[in-house]
Amino acid sequence: MGDAVTYSREDEIAFITVDNPPVNALSLPVRQGLQDCMRQFANDSAAQIAILICDGRTFIAGADITEFDKPRQDPWLPEVVEEMEACDKVIIAAIHGTALGGGLETAMGCHYRCAVKSARLGLPEVTLGLLPGATGTQRLPRLIGVKEALDVMVSGRPMSAEVAFERGAVDELIEGQDLRAGATAYAMKLLDQGTKPRRIRDIEINQEGLGSKFFKEYRRSAERRTRGFFAPEQIIKCVEAAVTMPYDEAVQRESELFKECMKSAHSAAQRHLFFAERAANKVADVPRETPLREIKRVAVIGGGTMGGGIAMNFANAGIPVVMKEVNQEALSRGLGIIRNNYEATVKKGRMSSAQFERCMDLISGVTDYSGISEADLVIEAVFENMALKKEIFGELDKKAKAGAILASNTSTLNIDEIAAATNRPQDVIGWHFFAPANVMTLLEIVRGDKTAKDVIATSMAMAKTIRKTAVLVRVCFGFVGNRMFFPYVREAQRMVLEGVPTQRIDKVAFEWGMAMGPNAVADLSGLDVLDKVNNEWADKPDDPAYCRVITKLVERGHFGQKTGVGMYQYEGRKSIPNPEVAELARTEAAVLEIPQIEVSDEEIIERLMFSMVNEGALILQEGIAARPSDIDVVYAHGYGMPRYRGGPMHYADAVGIEKVVSSISKYRDRYGDLYWTPAALLTKLADSGKSFADWAREQGA
Numbered sequence: 056m057g058d059a060v061t062y063s064r065e066d067e068i069a070f071i072t073v074d075n076p077p078v079n080a081l082s083l084p085v086r087q088g089l090q091d092c093m094r095q096f097a098n099d100s101a102a103q104i105a106i107l108i109c110d111g112r113t114f115i116a117g118a119d120i121t122e123f124d125k126p127r128q129d130p131w132l133p134e135v136v137e138e139m140e141a142c143d144k145v146i147i148a149a150i151h152g153t154a155l156g157g158g159l160e161t162a163m164g165c166h167y168r169c170a171v172k173s174a175r176l177g178l179p180e181v182t183l184g185l186l187p188g189a190t191g192t193q194r195l196p197r198l199i200g201v202k203e204a205l206d207v208m209v210s211g212r213p214m215s216a217e218v219a220f221e222r223g224a225v226d227e228l229i230e231g232q233d234l235r236a237g238a239t240a241y242a243m244k245l246l247d248q249g250t251k252p253r254r255i256r257d258i259e260i261n262q263e264g265l266g267s268k269f270f271k272e273y274r275r276s277a278e279r280r281t282r283g284f285f286a287p288e289q290i291i292k293c294v295e296a297a298v299t300m301p302y303d304e305a306v307q308r309e310s311e312l313f314k315e316c317m318k319s320a321h322s323a324a325q326r327h328l329f330f331a332e333r334a335a336n337k338v339a340d341v342p343r344e345t346p347l348r349e350i351k352r353v354a355v356i357g358g359g360t361m362g363g364g365i366a367m368n369f370a371n372a373g374i375p376v377v378m379k380e381v382n383q384e385a386l387s388r389g390l391g392i393i394r395n396n397y398e399a400t401v402k403k404g405r406m407s408s409a410q411f412e413r414c415m416d417l418i419s420g421v422t423d424y425s426g427i428s429e430a431d432l433v434i435e436a437v438f439e440n441m442a443l444k445k446e447i448f449g450e451l452d453k454k455a456k457a458g459a460i461l462a463s464n465t466s467t468l469n470i471d472e473i474a475a476a477t478n479r480p481q482d483v484i485g486w487h488f489f490a491p492a493n494v495m496t497l498l499e500i501v502r503g504d505k506t507a508k509d510v511i512a513t514s515m516a517m518a519k520t521i522r523k524t525a526v527l528v529r530v531c532f533g534f535v536g537n538r539m540f541f542p543y544v545r546e547a548q549r550m551v552l553e554g555v556p557t558q559r560i561d562k563v564a565f566e567w568g569m570a571m572g573p574n575a576v577a578d579l580s581g582l583d584v585l586d587k588v589n590n591e592w593a594d595k596p597d598d599p600a601y602c603r604v605i606t607k608l609v610e611r612g613h614f615g616q617k618t619g620v621g622m623y624q625y626e627g628r629k630s631i632p633n634p635e636v637a638e639l640a641r642t643e644a645a646v647l648e649i650p651q652i653e654v655s656d657e658e659i660i661e662r663l664m665f666s667m668v669n670e671g672a673l674i675l676q677e678g679i680a681a682r683p684s685d686i687d688v689v690y691a692h693g694y695g696m697p698r699y700r701g702g703p704m705h706y707a708d709a710v711g712i713e714k715v716v717s718s719i720s721k722y723r724d725r726y727g728d729l730y731w732t733p734a735a736l737l738t739k740l741a742d743s744g745k746s747f748a749d750w751a752r753e754q755g756a
């Protein structure tokens with residue numbers, strides 16, 4: 056303790072400096088240090104004004120999230136903030152980097168705020184299933200207005216310093232990057248003007264334009280954007296309190312609602328994902344200091360929907376990319392789709408015309424391998440066919456420059472086999488994008504047996520550059536995401552054969568939080584695609600009932616959304632039940648002698664989720680994923696699982712591994728061993744009363 060916050064003075068200006076790397080989080084020594092230094096300032100008769108400033112890359116980025124699972128230790132942040140505000144002498148917050156969560160709340164306890172233009176300010180607690188619990192819900196509406204504050208807190212998105220200045224959350228913008236000099240000049244100006252402390256708690260909330268239905272309507276629109284999440288409504292309640300109650304009572308209400316959030320399963324899940332996403336970046340045998348290969352130019356082989364989406368990611372990051380197609384017609388079509396996608400983004404106001412032109416300029420097309428030899432990274436994105444992929448990699452081996460990374464966007468196939476088609480398997484790696492590739496944030500990076508460490512390190516770093524969340528996995532059919540998705544679809548299909556309506560399964564999954572139910576997703580992915588993958592799976596289960604309805608629909612040419620009929624019928628994008636499915640299921644169930652049974656909502660979720668969890672446990676046993684939390688990141692980013700569930704493995708921990716194993720055993724008694732034998736890891740955990748998280752800790756993962 057002691058050095059996290061220091062007090063110093065230059066003439067009449069005191070500096071309270073926070074130094075708690077990496078992000079100056081408000082751990083106990085920082086809270087204590089702030090309180091001590093503030094008191095020192097109050098008692099320092101030579102100091103007339105104080106500047107709260109941070110060393111390192113950022114202003115305070117929030118409360119220390121690692122402390123949230125431990126007992127509370129005083130001084131608690133709200134008290135520190137209130138005490139700071141009560142000071143009789145002016146305190147200024149000087150902001151660079153990010154002032155987030157408790158960091159912005161601390162800055163709002165100061166009487167004025169100045170910031171460099173590159174700074175960002177926000178209250179992202181909602182992303183952790185929390186609300187700003189150190190008076191932020193009371194102060195921000197007073198500073199920038201009720202609607203604006205709600206938008207900031209419910210979305211969790213930070214404001215740029217310039218926007219914060221326009222709205223009144225920042226009082227002075229500092230030109231250039233010399234924050235200390237700029238803040239000092241600002242302090243001198245305030246001293247010259249004889250400025251007194253301005254306390255946000257004393258500001259009247261501007262209620263202009265807040266009609267009687269304001270909160271009702273705001274709730275309705277927030278509910279559409281944040282379906283299922285607990286924290287947004289808690290935030291709205293806090294702001295409602297700010298508008299209707301005296302300040303001190305409303306702060307009390309904020310504190311109660313914060314505690315409810317903190318205790319919620321949602322927050323535990325969302326905090327788990329916060330750390331899971333950061334852990335996924337770390338690869339045990341690839342040290343942080345591994346030198347990276349330089350990636351200045353990229354080539355994408357295949358200009359279909361996937362290839363085009365992949366190319367857009369690089370153009371968006373300012374990296375030139377050449378796309379190869381087999382002939383001019385296919386190339387023009389591919390480039391046309393990219394142009395249309397960008398134009399739609401411009402129309403929605405999410406991209407300027409200048410950005411659009413810049414991105415289009417960065418994308419070029421070829422119909423042969425010319426241009427490929429200049430690329431530092433080549434991503435093959437043709438359709439899922441081993442022979443074709445091998446042919447392309449053989450060609451790349453001849454044409455790509457030495458040291459280029461050769462990546463395959465395969466969703467299931469063996470990277471080692473693809474690598475063996477080259478004389479440089481150390482340069483070959485899987486980059487599994489998720490459709491639409493320019494939108495979905497997940498990138499499964501698949502290391503082969505011979506993939507070089509610098510190829511892994513460069514791939515992980517490039518993923519960050521193109522704003523993807525990367526998870527490193529090893530080779531198996533379907534890798535992590537799809538391998539676990541197969542049992543999910545399999546169980547949905549089996550339930551359809553057992554007489555459960557397609558739409559009921561999807562409704563239950565949707566209400567549990569999935570972005571779409573399994574049948575709707577199957578239709579979106581294409582039933583023909585799923586059927587093809589099943590047929591190419593060497594270890595496909597020996598089970599005539601396996602995805603039977605899909606197979607029968609495909610035989611009839613019903614491929615899902617793309618043909619207008621599949622597990623549902625489609626009128627445009629709207630789905631309606633397909634009566635053919637129920638009838639087909641009945642007929643097939645009779646042939647297969649599958650009894651029609653009553654399935655409860657609870658069973659629907661158990662069969663969908665626990666079948667995945669069991670597969671996830673096998674994946675961990677086999678070392679395909681390094682940590683259970685990596686699997687959770689895959690599901691949160693690539694498969695529409697709501698963040699408040701924390702991913703399938705965290706969900707299993709939350710439900711209790713013993714319960715998971717006892718349910719799996721129940722289904723084994725009903726269906727036999729083929730699918731429902733509990734993985735050895737699950738049984739071991741259940742027997743020892745441990746969770747996946749305990750196991751990961753023990754493994755040092």
Ligand code: 3H9
Pocket residue numbers: 077078080113116117118119120121132133153155156157158160179180183185186187188189191330333334
């Ligand atoms: C809050 O404030 C509640 C209050 O309202 C009420 C209290 C009563 N705590 O992300 P990075 C670690 S809730 C502890 O890779 P970047 C992170 O785990 C909080 N640790 O860097 C990582 O560790 P490692 C509201 C934290 O440059 C390292 O720092 N605030 C915290 O890409 C680097 O992080 C937030 O939600 C933390 N608060 O991004 C902000 N933050 O190296 C959360 C980070 O061992 N933080 N770490 O893996 C962020 O959004 C980003 O970290 C930030 C930097 C944008 C700041």
